[in-house]
Amino acid sequence: MIRCTVLALTAIPIVLGASAELAGQDRTSTQFERRASGESSVDVNVRFGAGDFTLGPTLSGNHLYRATLEYLEEHWEPIHTYGSGRLELGLQSRGGAPRSLRQGGEASMELRLGPSVPVDLSLEMGAVRASMDLGGMALRSFELATGASETRVEVSRENPVEMSELSLKIGAASFRAEGLGRLNPARISVEGGVGEVRLGLEGLSRDETEIAASMGLGALEITVPDGVGIRLTRSGLLSTLNAPFLERRGSAHYSDDWDTSDRRVRISVESALGSVRIIRGDG
């Protein structure tokens, strides 16, 4: 009952907001919604130049995806193609003119993916404020490339399928992720340009997980749950390592439970100029 009330109260401003937008007639709303119909898997490629981006699971289990785009039609046009197990979605600049940050703020995209079909998800983004919940969908692989962005990722639920690789290519950005362990990734690769990258591995259940990070100028912080063994190697003359609980053995740093833990993380970091921090966390 309370949930329904909350949903209703939430829906009212959404509807009113949509109506107000329609009355203002200055933005275009486009929605694409598709039901799953026997697909074994889907490649989902999203390109979103600038604006606000939201990713989450669908409310209905039999939906493949639902994307809602809001944009100024004179500046942007939607991308949507689907066929042969491949979905292209997003917004692209109209007429080839470069879009300013202000114009980017005039666009938004909400993408929801269903849990019934395994998805290889690739997100390519420019100047974007992104909020993602990767829980509740079946992600076989996940690739994120951002420009100057502010990205927040959480994984609220376990990924029902094994993820082969989680790839993050981050430009000048602030990136924070929590619960990446729930995605069940075999490998996490991070390429950071300028900025701050925080990775939380909460929910890690795999025996072996590999993390390869290559940082340009910035800070990398990795939170590893208690009870997970850590092996860290790093290269880079001008980078600093802040992981007091790791013990150096030869060319690598180890946590004291490395030899006994049934869950291990191998971390290799290349950092040109910046700091690397490994901390312990719950989960």
Next chain:
Amino acid sequence: MRNFHNSPRAVGTRIASVVSALVLALLTLPIGLEAQEPELVFNQLTVSSQEASLTLEFEDGSSLSASLRDGGVFVDGAEVGRYTSGGVLESSWRGLLASAVAADNGQVLNLLRDWTAPENLSADEAAAASALSAELDRFVRTRSSAAEPAGTLPAGTEELLQEILLESEYLKALTAAALARPLSPAQVIVGRDFRIEAGQTVDGSLLALNSRLDLEGTLDGDVVLLGGGLRIGPDGRITGDLRWTDAELDGNLEAIDGGSQEIEPVLGLSSEDLSERIRAEVRSATAEARSTVTPRSPRSPFRGIVRGLGGLFQTAVTFAILLAIGLGVLHFFPRELDVVSRTAAQAPGRSFLVGLAGSVLALPVWVSGMVLLAVTVIGLPLLLLWIPALPIVVVGLMILGFVAMSRNVGRWVSHRNVQGLEGMDTSRPAMQIGAGLLILLGAFAIASVLQIGGVIFTPFVILLKIAGYLATLVVGCIGFGAVLLSRAGRDPGYGRGDWDPDPWAPSPDPFAPDPHAPGKPSSGPAHSAEPAHSAEPAHSAEPGRSEEPTTHQDPPATPGDEGEGVDR
């Protein structure tokens, strides 16, 4: 041979029963009922100031697109009516789609089912709304999952019902036929052949859907034929009339006592339109999933890298071209270049004002010259020369001035211990020009490099480009003014002052009178000599420049050379 028996019911009643059944069937289709919502595979909704449209695709391959745009109501791309912009119909339709966009997953069908055309519409809008409702009836409402009990259908009409539901245009035609005038008691034939043998008579009317009628005998009644065909043999006869649509007629059609009439569907579609609509629907049903959005090559958000590299390349090309021009001028017109450089250095303020005025006046002068030449008979031949010549000359002089200013900047650099240039022999004019160009174009190059870094540097990129353009404007005006003041480097009057007190360089004035010449007083510090062909004054304040020539020949004195070398 099949015989028909008269029905005790009036055909009008029968038609009414069928239509009533159809209405019931909109809510409860008795064949293969299941939750219909999953049949909707894809939907696209677009609401903007220009249009409000929806596209639906169903599991069986059928699809529906409906749109209100530009005053027209479109169904599957065909205009079926008009609406008033901002009117009741548009508001209702937009509200429907806006609600659908805001609704949770899977609610689209329910919202579409619940939508009803508003009342108090104009005639045009009412027709358009009727068309929209009909299409929604066909695609959405008939797929309702409502589990109400099915109505009792007239016996023998199930097949007809299915067919009619699948071909909604037939429903319209049927309605039109029913409204035209009542039939006599009728039999219903759906999707099969029917034949009356020669010499036989069948009492009662026929309502045939997608059937072929072969009449060698007599039909004592009317015929309504929806699709299919009719052939009347030499001895065949219809005592009533024939109403038909989308059917092939053949044979002895004169033997229809009541005559034949093609049924116009309610919406006024001709049989050709109807056929085309059906064909279009078949095509759409077998086509790939369509999208109203034309896919385009997506733009990469990393285009800043490409643009930055492109900017760097552009700057490099500009540098190369200007350097080549500068070296050419240095080689062929060393004295003129030197005079312009000195004029700009000695009289920068005056040069800037003259250059600014010259730039502003260039266009009016050009246009005025064209007018003057055009209105004089003698000037007409010169007009063809004037039109391209003046812009070329002005641009050439501007480039000369810019190169001269580049050299001055290079000279300034040569007398600063600029890090990274220690290994360069910046006392050489060519190096000075190159170094000056590098500095003048540096803002653009740095801006391009920052552009590669991403959008976050955009403010700096903009500032640098503004600074670069302003610097180019100022330098260009000073250079162009110096060119004008020195009459393209032939008049050293403004550039005869001493280089040395100026921070640019300790070079001597190559045009100053020889202090060692008899009767020629020195006008400044001891000048070293420079050969007349050299653009670079020989004297250098820096050590290690022994390769500089140490002797020169004064150019011949020209009237006015004695003027002051200051900014006047």
